[in-house]
Amino acid sequence: MKLSNRITSMQESPIRKLVPIAEKAKKNGKKVYHLNIGQPDIKTPKFFFDAVKNFDEEVLAYSFSQGIPELINSFTKYYNDYGIDFKPEDILVTNGGSEAILFTLLAVCDDGDEVLIPEPFYTNYNGFGREIGVKVKPITTKAEDGFHLPKKEEIEKLISPKTKAILLSNPGNPTGAIYTKEEVYMLGDIAKENDLFIVADEVYREFIYDGFDYISFGEVAEIEDRVVITDSISKRYSACGARIGCIASKNKTLIKQILKLCQGRLCVPTIEQVGAAALTNVTKDYFDKVVAEYKNRRDVVYNALKQMDGVLCEKPHGAFYIIAKLPVDDAEKFVVWLLEEFDLDNETVMFAPAEGFYATEGLGRDEVRMSYVLKEEDLKRAMEILAEGLKAYPGRK
Structure with a gap:
């Protein structure tokens, strides 16, 4: 067959x-x-395991499709500590960062649409794109340039009427590159001028070395309606097996539509959410x-x-x-x-x-x-x- x-x-x-x-x-x-x-x-921080051990319910029930309030509030506190003002209604809990990326691509792209992605890139970007009929158009970066982005005009040459978004990880997997403030704002300008979403995979936000400056796409107010942050506790708290991530965006229409996908898969595992919510207690x-x-x-x-x-x-x-x-x-x-x-x-x-x-x-x-x-x-x-x-x-x- x-x-x-x-x-x-x-x-x-x-x-x-x-x-x-x-x-x-x-x-x-x-x-x-x-x-x-x-x-x-x-x-993994002990807070996670302690919260799981202390879970004391007689029925292991479905949780809310958008995530339990305690975990959503934990994420908002985390972002607020970075100066990013997300509200609870801006956040959806997902089965890891991978589901966050897949759901976002499903929401912003139709079959045959294109997404620009700096290469080399996290392999699942291409896999998820193929899965839903989205074509990856690579923005080639080179080791001799520290895997930094080419000039604005080179990126704009790749844009077509089918281009819907720019997807990238910052800091980068697999390169370890950190995009400069100038690069972040350049991509913001490209997104505004060409009506594109920016899907920012920021799961390695904490891992910055050598005094390099880091700026989140969530900090750029001028593009807040077109930025979607996909995130995860996996690497941040060494909790890969918990499979807890999130989508964060101030685009309320987008969040409302992605919620339908969350409802379709019912919910993220309840106990893992309970454990993840306790990670807000982890100190600097x-x-x-x-x-x-x-x-x-x-x-x-x-x-x-x-x-x-x-x-x-x-x-x-x-x-x-x-x-x-x-x-x-x-x-x-x-x-x-x-x-x-x-x-x-x-x-x-x-x-x-x-x-x-x-x-x-x-x-x-x-x-x-x-x-x-x-x-x-x-x-x-x-x-x-x-x-x-x-x-x-x-x-x-």
Whole structure:
């Protein structure tokens, strides 16, 4: 029987599709250092677990489709602490940031419409677009430019009558780039002048290094009616498994329409919402410690990569990812080879091949994305394995 073009044209996740190979390697006795996925090892704040343990209801009932009031109020407090004045009616709780992105694209785009996205980008942007018939038009950014945006006129050349939105992550996944205030306002001007939405994926808002300035699209009053922030507690509080995110926008018509999608999937799990609502009690010193820890980890990986012959990369200043160009014929083949055929004292390492983070054919073929989410000693070992693996790989360029 024939399956839909919608599903067969959707790409596999470059982050997860090689997991069966890694699992086979582990069953064969190898230790695998996972730098392929952004799963932090930082402890989830105890507030979450305490709230779940103290949940004392006789019936685990549906919650409101828009989210429980306690969690919505927690999100509004969080944004207000950043100087972003969202009201409870501006927020919808979602099953993670991924559902927030999917629901937003469903609400602002029709089949055949286009969305501009700086590449390399989070792979699910392309996957969700394919799923609902939306075409991704890439704004190509380059490592030698720190993955910053091209000039305004270059972006405007990509706009067509079918363009409905600009979607981007800030700080960036997979690049770690932080857009400057000038870039944020430039995109705001483009959105106003061409009647576009800006879908701002800001899940890495806390992870800023080296004193870089960060500005949220939610802070730009001139475009508040066309900004949609998609967010998540997953990386911020190291709570990926809770699957709690949100959509925040001052466009009341948009929020009202997306609520219909929320009603269609009934509700987000009640107990996870209860736990997430308690995270409003997390203090600033938690983030200070976490950011300092990630900066140290970034430095371990970046400094090691800069010592490897033929490896090219730029220092990322946000999130916890780095894109590295390797002296290999094909990064996916190299990652598979590391898992299947190479080890250093029965240990190997796994990365995400970066080609799947691009929409432009051919780009990223010799690049990998690394998530520096492991403790320092593990990252040092992973870099040792990579260095030796590059020396031994038969497809080295």
